[in-house]
Amino acid sequence: MAKPDGRRIFWIGWVIMTIGIGGYLAAGLFMKSAASNPLLSPARSMFLPGKTSHGHYQIELACESCHESPFGGREALQEACERCHGQELKNAVDKHPRSKFTDPRNADLLEKLDALLCVTCHVEHRPEITGTLGVTLAGDFCFHCHQDIAKDRPSHEGMAFNTCNAAGCHKFHDNRALYEDFLAKHLDEPALLARRRLPARNFREVAAAFPGYPADRFPLKAQTAPDAPAELMTSKETVGDWLATAHARSGVNCSGCHQVENEGAKAWVRRPDHKACAACHGPEAKGFLAGKHGMRLAEGLPPMTPGRARRPMHAKARDAQLSCTSCHSAHRFDTKKAAVEACTGCHRDGHTAAYERSPHHALWKKELAGELPPGSGVSCASCHLPRDEYRAPDLDAKRVLVQHNQSDNLRPSEKMIRPVCMSCHGLGFSTDALADAKLVQDNFLGQPRARVKSLEMVARRAKVVEAKRQARKP
């Protein structure tokens, strides 16, 4: 039998290798599960067209999350944007909604800037042109439509168009804390308001009436005896932790979280995930899944870990998998620990490091020591997981709950002004403080070094308007 020659062996090897590499890359590209498969995810990452922005990098391998349809074009992409961000824009009373631009009378504006599509201003995978909040347009984009603003507002004459946003006066989407009449209402407020208090959470008071709350399973009646199977009751500490919680006081026994029912059969789950929490804490879980802590879970990927983060994190925490219990710790669910220690246990940036020296932290310590009433201290959560008023359809009562999407009020950070800063501070001080990047980095140790001009401009205009009103009087 003749020996195969070297050339033949080479070509056979080449074909096998080509098929192998091609198959590996094809599996990475076409198999949705490749995003969470450690063997295939490197293949999938080769298809990334460029570094993904800060907002989306965690889910960049779940390509289908944004590119739902390979041939859907920009409209399909738009639907994906709205799936995650649509409600947020509605809540923000978006100043530039799509409906404004579908009006044919604005066809000329659309030719300058296609504001119907998010990707006109927020192109993904283009790090070289991506700025704050994922904006990929030059900072003077307002010029395209508002170039004659000085005709309507002579006070704006000569202002550069890259200052509309950068000076802290206007935002493209969310101007709830910046619009003229709101500013006019809050002129001359002191830096510190007389009453400084966050709203109190009130879940227990409204839970039974809350749509979706399983009050039939958990009548609001204090529990004292755990109902877990006897063989699992090995830790007295766990029982003690549970007894100290609102869960025990509100009728939620062990089975409430650990027992699942599947087609009539009951099963015990040792480590319940966020879905178990969502049975009662739906809006909180929704917020968690929408934010940077839970967005990977929302897209079917393995949980976020500090090791995957782009922001500085403590090395010891790098492999911690984020879930509800990673901050709230199972059984004890200590909201005070979740409000500070859970954050500082992972985050290692300058703003976090400066917190302990800040006046906010001093207030927090006083609240913990019982020297100040609840809601007077300022924890990480006070600002980043703020207490929102939540009003469900068909519910008369308002619920104050914690927004668990910690990115929600950072896009842009002026979203913090009304629900957070103005719980304690005047509007002018709040606006100035948030516009001062160094002060933010120092965790508000000090005073704002500059003033945002908008309040002064509003005050000046109010005087002119009033003078004209008086002049018209007979």
Place this chain on the structure above:
Amino acid sequence: MKVSRVMTVALAAGFTAAAPAQAQVSYKDMADALHAVMESDRTVYTRMVVNRLQNEEKVIKASEHFKDDKALPLPAQMFRFGSEMVAEKKKSFSYSLQSLWPVNRQNAPKTALEKKGLEAVAKEGGKPFYGEETLGKTKYFTAIYADKAVAPACVTCHNDHKDSPRKDFKIGQTMGGVVIRIPMK
């Protein structure tokens, strides 16, 4: 107005009469019908909600910032929100409220036809204005109807508003116009 082109009833918003499924109406008739609904709803809201509760009973105010002020939406906002909801439904027509003396400058006429139409309805009172115009790459049938001050709330608010360019409106006067656009096939 010569009725040259037609569109199916299915495209119109409220044509549900016993007409056959493929009956056709002219652009003008469709615009007139849409306007009849809009004008009636707008008048009802202005007179029976805003004017009654704000001006007569004085139990609640109407405010541009109705959420913050826990007040009623202004009639113009009520109209705009409806128009935006229609836009989201991607229907084959659009409409807006405009004026030669707008409180919000975004509502000033933009196209030549809008300006001509608003001037015409301001002069001629009840008579609508019809025309055709091309915006973007689409040709539209555009109808403009006078929008009149139907209650004291209209004139007091506009005459007193800091951004209003005109402060001498009287009841019954034309304050602006409803512009309805239907793309032509």
